[in-house]
Amino acid sequence: MTNPKITIIVAPRERFQFARESLESLYENTTLPFELIYIDNNSPEGLRSHLKAQVPRHDFQLIRSEHYLSPNQARNLGLQHVKTPYVVFVDNDVVFAPDWLSNLVDCAEETGATVVGSLVCQYRPVHETIHCAGGTYMAPEMYTAFARGELNPSGTLGMMGGWQLQEKTPFQNQPLAEVCDRIPRQPTGFVEFHTMLVRTAIFDRIGPLDEGFCCTKEYLDFCMMVTRAGGQIYLEPTSVVTFLTHPPAPALEPSDVPYFMLRWSDQWELSNLLHFQKKWNLKESSYFQKRYQKLGQRRRKALVKPIAKRFAFLGKPAKKWIENQLFQLEKQLNQILTNLHSNAVAMAEPHALGRALGIDADFSTLPSSSRKTRRNVSSIGSSWR
Incomplete structure (x- = not known):
């Protein structure tokens, strides 16, 4: 057999509960030879043992990190x-249709594309409801200027002004069966990391993925x-796939809570969005203003609302008051947890907080530099031949 020309990297998204199903689906629906690198992102003991088995x-090559990584850190690893x-x-929460x-x-080789993305669906039943079929992020004239390498929409060399981000995703939430004949193979502004094929040579030109994007818009x-x-x-x-954690996703398992809280922490999301704006000279649009105002909403929906719902018998005003109080407490806890991941005490006793909460997981994460990342991982197994 000839050597595979494709390496698949499985990276964490926000939880671990679908990782087994995703890995099984990958092997069941992939006939083309490939090498596999699986990033075990400080997973709970049950999944850790399963992956080793x-x-x-x-x-395949299993690379274990003893501390939580952001998705881009894991991909770079x-x-x-x-x-x-x-x-x-x-991503580790994706299931695949045959021939994906x-x-x-085929698309990459027939078009010469640098990046090719699948049509991504959401929800169960799988492969039925569209999440992302490509998209755009700037008005056409502005995008043309951006692609030419101009520093700002006016076409001058200065940084005055700024690019206006206008992300649009056609056909989102529509039934795939009803619109599939209207979605051809085509160039697009972006595809998402749920499943994304890339010509490896591009990294020699642009460098590794930007780890400043720790939770969103990477x-x-x-x-x-x-x-x-x-x-x-x-x-x-x-090429059709489905990711299983689109909100409203199934309830979190207890062992998913620590990574979910860090992944969608106020600190990570805020620093990510500020980095995004500064890096690309983006205008302070309503998109960013809304995101800044709604920090923590994913945690509120996944963690706080289910608890508050138990008090529905007290009436709607009382339940809402309880939810607001719980959310403020959760925000304080979230700040503590996100500070701990870089704290020397947390690094010396990485599982202390998880044990205190009765959760088999670690609230700490690796330092951002790739040099330190490499020091804290181990490799098990070999590449698939």
Whole structure:
């Protein structure tokens, strides 16, 4: 058998509860030869043992981090081991339709695209409701100027002014069966990291993924970098996948709570959004203002509302008051937790807080630098041949 030309990197998204199903779906629905690098992001003991047991069965490279990584940190960790012409980023909560991978590769080779994304669905039943079929993030004239490398919409060399972010995702929430004939293979402004094929050579030009994007819009940043480097981005609608944690997602399992809280912490999201604006000289639009005002809403919906709902018998005003009080308490706890991940005490006793809460997990995370990241991981198994 010839050596595979594709390496798949499975990275964490926000929880672990769908990781087994996702890995099984990957092998069941992928016929094209590939190497697999799986980033075990300080997963709970049950999943950790399961992944170790799968290594001899499927012969893949399992890289364990003893501390939580952001998605881009995990992807960069995997990239260090890629030697194939193509790399495919996959989230750990995705299930796959047959031929998803071969259709991505066919698109790349027939179009010369630098990046190719799947048509991503959401919810169960799987592969029925569209989440992302490509999209745009600037008005056409502005996008043309941006792609040419101009520093701002006026076309001057100064940084005065700013790009207006206008993200649009066509066909979102529509039934795939009703609109599939209206979604051709086509160039697009962006695709998402749920499943994304990339020509590995592009990283020699643009460098690794930006770890300043620790929780949101990392796919948009990467597509913007590819566009500025002269690359093409395509949507391949015959490659269909579904991610299982689109809000309102199923209830969190207890072992998912620590990483979920860090992944969507106020601190991570705020620093991420500020970095996004500064890096690309983006205007302070209503999009950013709303995001700043709604920090913590994912945690509120997933963690606070289910508790407050138990007090519905007291009436709506009382339940709302309880929810607001709980949310303020959660915000204070979240600040403590996100500070602990970089605290020397937390690094010395990484599982202390998880044990205190009766949760098999670690609230700490790796320092942001790749140098320190490499020191805190171990590799188990080998690449699939």
